[in-house]
Amino acid sequence: MIPKIAIQGFEGSFHQIAARHYFGTDITFATCATFSEVVRQVTSEEVDCGLMAIENSIAGSILPNYNLLQQANLRVTGEVYLRIRQHLLMLPGQSLEDIREVHSHPMALLQCRAFLRKHLDWRLVETEDTALSAKNIRERHLAGTAAVAGSLAAELFNMDIVAEDIHSDDQNYTRFLVVERAEKAKPVANANKASLYFHTDHQQGSLARVLVRIADRGINLSKLQSYPRPGYTWQYYFHADLEFDDARQLEKVLEDIAPVTDSVRVLGVYRKGETY
Amino acid sequence: MIPKIAIQGFEGSFHQIAARHYFGTDITFATCATFSEVVRQVTSEEVDCGLMAIENSIAGSILPNYNLLQQANLRVTGEVYLRIRQHLLMLPGQSLEDIREVHSHPMALLQCRAFLRKHLDWRLVETEDTALSAKNIRERHLAGTAAVAGSLAAELFNMDIVAEDIHSDDQNYTRFLVVERAEKAKPVANANKASLYFHTDHQQGSLARVLVRIADRGINLSKLQSYPRPGYTWQYYFHADLEFDDARQLEKVLEDIAPVTDSVRVLGVYRKGETY
Structure with a gap:
């Protein structure tokens, strides 16, 4: 069966280019007006997977999408990086x-x-x-x-x-996440990256304690993104992307950080993405 | 002389409400179409101060403004929090x-x-x-x-x-920074908060080392925001807001973190703001 992928935007968009690099060209698309609609189609299983931009190397994080990921019943199963050529x-x-x-x-x-x-x-x-x-x-x-x-x-x-290539900045990349409905997603073989989020109590040094435990396991923190914790004014969730060599490192670090974090949730364990 | 304040937006906007809480009503305004224009008017001394929104408790950080602050020759001399009432x-x-x-x-x-x-x-x-x-x-x-x-x-x-008060979420706050041209800004008395940014080498645990040294001085990290480091793909600056009791704590921590950070710059040392 040909997989159907939900993307934000229209036919011919950069989301579609990224999806074709990741899945190959033997796929069909559901084009969605908003990222929320991508999430809705994936969770309701109208499509097999979704692809959503999460950050750009120049403009930074797409913050609303961190909240979307946190609230939805999705699992991140992959990522892909695309150089934006106009x-x-x-x-x-x-x-x-x-x-x-x-x-x-x-x-x-x-x-x-x-x-x-x-x-x-x-x-x-x-x-x-x-x-x-x-x-x-x-x-x-x-x-x-x-x-x-x-x-x-x-x-x-x-x-x-x-x-050709009329853009001013040659180093303009967008990172996309591949998302599937959590119950449907299969474990990814040879995974070497994970996305998770947590919050800490508001004690002094609480974030430092978490990051030290991550570093002590030899895990690289490739991204740390704070975003508002809904319902708690001026409190933040931290989204962390972790890179490791061996899935056992991740298991160990999750045990290590449990006592110093609240509401840890792993959004996905996947292979570090290629850049196209 | 009546101070002139540059704000983003139009007469009657939330920026103007916040400015009147902070400076009182005996001020004049330069309304600017963009945040860049606010920065330009402050640095060229066409106005005495600028006021710019930096984050919202629901929507999160206004990321482009972190880059603006980092690139401009400004000093943060205050902050004010406003509940958004529609x-x-x-x-x-x-x-x-x-x-x-x-x-x-x-x-x-x-x-x-x-x-x-x-x-x-x-x-x-x-x-x-x-x-x-x-x-x-x-x-x-x-x-x-x-x-x-x-x-x-x-x-x-x-x-x-x-x-009156037809907004859905009663806990919707925006944080505004007061900015002045760096050479013109006077030290703020009884300061208990600072904004700074830095980046680290990309060694494992480099961010953890910085945060541990901040915590060890009894300083509270009220906000940590990553944003793209221009010219370095997938590298980040960290903007940190620090709360302390005594300015000597800040001096000490700047000495402590110097060996484990690159390009630390203090954007301003000021009084923690009131909420209106």
């Missing part, structure tokens, strides 16, 4: 000289501002989505209009890439 | 029964969704800002239209509050 797409046969308007999401326009600034005669139009802008140009046969979008949008909507 | 504002003489439309920022409409759901016949219109919606109703004499906004907008634009 191109300029037009109808086949068109070229740079034909451009009068450029459509894209405001963030994508911002990511390409050095390139776009060289063409002050182009009118920039902010839209809902990168790939959707490309699709719209294709469907409405908009000559003279280009979209800033990823390569998959060019492929899916049969558009020409008239300028 | 009301329904109309032209004088109008009442709930007259409402056909409600205007506000999407986040404010969301914060009041339980109340608004009881009135399914009201058309909800998303706007740029809460206070600006009230001002617009006043200036265009829009009968039958209400704005969701704070009490100051009612006062400034001479509107009636036709329904």
Whole structure:
């Protein structure tokens, strides 16, 4: 059976590019307007898996998604990193000289501002989505209009890439998590990474005590993210990503930190992801 | 001389309410479209101080503002906490029964969704800002239209509050920092809080070592926030808020953590803020 993957965003989006790297191309997609809808479709088993962006190397964490993960009955079973490459797409046969308007999401326009600034005669139009802008140009046969979008949008909507890699920052990566309904998820073989969250009492040094126990087991804390603890003003949950060589290290550290944390929950144990 | 304060947002906004609590009412304002513009006006000395939201008790940290603080030549000289209270504002003489439309920022409409759901016949219109919606109703004499906004907008634009405290969550607080140009800022008397940032080498346990030294000085870590280190993919700065009784504790801990951190910078030493 061909797996069905819920992603946030539209056909041709960076979520879809990331999903194709992780699962291969023999998959189908449920495109969702929001991350909450991705979570809903996964937990209700309308799809097999979900893929959701969790952080970007420049903009930082997508904080609401940490709360979503904490509240949902999901397990993280994998991750994938994608370099964000923006191109300029037009109808086949068109070229740079034909451009009068450029459509894209405001963030994508911002990511390409050095390139776009060289063409002050182009009118920039902010839209809902990168790939959707490309699709719209294709469907409405908009000559003279280009979209800033990823390569998959060019492929899916049969558009020409008239300028490649027009983003300003070459080191712009997004990290995506693969999530499954907790009861359905199978243990991942050769796992070397885990995501968990906890909170501590508000004693002095309580977080230090947790981190020392993690370090003492030879485990690398690759990310520590605080986010609000719902219902407790100015108290925080800590989301921690741990990297280890051997799953027994993780078992041991969970025993070690139990006495100095409250509400520890492991969101998933998985293989450290590749970068594409 | 009457101090001039740069705030993000419009006249009547929550930033302005917070500023009036902190500085009193004998101040003038420069309203800025963005937080970057607040920083620019403070560093160029067009204003005396700036006030910028840094975190919310429900939504969490405003991550871009941590990067702004890190890059700007500012000093944090104070903080203030404000409970976010949303009301329904109309032209004088109008009442709930007259409402056909409600205007506000999407986040404010969301914060009041339980109340608004009881009135399914009201058309909800998303706007740029809460206070600006009230001002617009006043200036265009829009009968039958209400704005969701704070009490100051009612006062400034001479509107009636036709329904008070319509927000769903009673424990919704925003924390604001007071910032001044670094060279101009004077030391704060009786300071008991500091904001600083640092990064560590990527050795195992490096963050634990820093936090242990902070705890060993009897200093309370009230907030630890990671955010991306520009130019270093998947490396993080840590912003730490420290609470102490005596400024000498802070001096000592800065000596203690120097050998286990890189690029420590104290953003400000100030008095723990009041909640209004």
